[in-house]
Amino acid sequence: MFSSSTPLSGRTVLVLHAHPDDEAIFTGVTMRRLADAGARVVLVTATLGDLGETHVPLAPGETTAQRRVAELERAAELLGVQRLVLLGRRDSGLPGAADNVHPDALAVADVDIVARWVAALIGEEGAEAIVHDDDRGIYGHPDHLAAHRIGAAAARLTGIASYQSTVDRDHLRAGTHLVQAAARATRQDYGVAGDDVTLRLVASAAELELKRAAIAAHASQVTPAAIPSAGFDLAYGHEWFVRDGVPGILDELDDVSAVAAAV
Template identity: 55%
Template sequence: MNPDLSGETVLALHAHPDDESIFTGLTLRRLADAGARVVLVMATRGDVGGSHVPLAPGERITERRTRELEAAAALLGVSRLVLLGHRDSGLPGGPDVAHPLALAGADPVALGRSVAELVDAEGAGTVIHDDDAGIYGHPDHRAAHAAGAVACALTGAAGFRMTVDREHLALSARGRHLVHGAAHAAGVGFGRVTAEIGVAVTGSDADLAAKREAMLAHASQIVPDTLPADGFADAYGYEWFLRGERDGGTAAPGVLDALGNAHLLAGAR
């Protein structure tokens, strides 16, 4: 059962369309169902991604991915979607990182101030953003981490840094989580060990179904065959977060803990 989070506003900062569903779909849906206002801030529109489905004549990939993002946001109960308009930087080590408009090259302080303005305008008490490793080292995820950290420092909002539990995924997902393929393509590691993670969020069958539907809304990026209903919970049934730091130590439990911290259960599976 969801707690009553009426009056709470949570801002979730993500790098690319589909990240919101893959890494925080359960969390955002449950926050919305609990009465919280969810503000989704997307740093890029996935400019350099390909498409698994044909684009319409004259359609650009950014247009397709934006429509998919809007559909996924509606499925997850997002109250407001904000597009920051930076350019996708591509995979680590790729040529797009050097593009002058790439998110990876953005001034992290200026970007963080922009996010902080949204935090203040929305009255958000909590900011969800990437961990300092960018989950799997992606330069855009690292940039989103830096911006989120600056925004939290400027506003005093509680920070929760999204990641994945690689030990849990090794036992349960066996390569079926999309982060495995992304990390392999980039030739990098990913995630954290269970002992590093402070919060794990899970949900009901209905919550899982909503997350899967939101992921499938990103048809240009996610092939349905990679998300079979059977076994979906093994790969995507938990979402993991590190608590932010405050006053030189780890911050106290916050809004995400109110959803029910499944950390011990996630680590034991």
């Protein structure tokens, strides 16, 4: 397990993601490292991702949503999450899908209302930073775009440090990452150019193993063939962020490189 030289006991970070499996794919190492350094990690998952495909048989009477929650709970445990909160919004589809205009869909959620709810949770937990999707929705998915809008608004309401989770598209040109197939589905580019990344976190071998296990825990969404051992370190051994404003707790983690000026 990762042993940090920077004790963060008594400090809290809130991580907001759109779907189950996003936490493992995009911020798994970051959450585990925060937890191992003593920080409290609160994960808010906005939808259950139950409009997506299911790659494994469900048990008799089991729903896709129930399976997604069970997988999310297992992944969260692996990644050191101390509190998991389900926002309860309805899953949205790809850009232009009819599901996106359902009144309960995350894609059309009232940003002010949901951001105030997240801000209240930040106050309840005493969180000093929020992590949320970048302003491109990482790969242009309506739910990821909504997660960005909500997270950014909650940061403005509370004044806490804000980090946009992203991927370095220049780095990933040489690897195979789940976000690439997702971007083909949305017909959008993914992430940001390397020059626009503010922070880069590099995984240890132990953290990388935990990240792969956490992604694999989402077996109804991610097949083993999608995360082969060969090349996994190249694609998933880094996590990237665009920092909004002044440095915060993520900047204090070990093996984090500040690679660009703050925005």
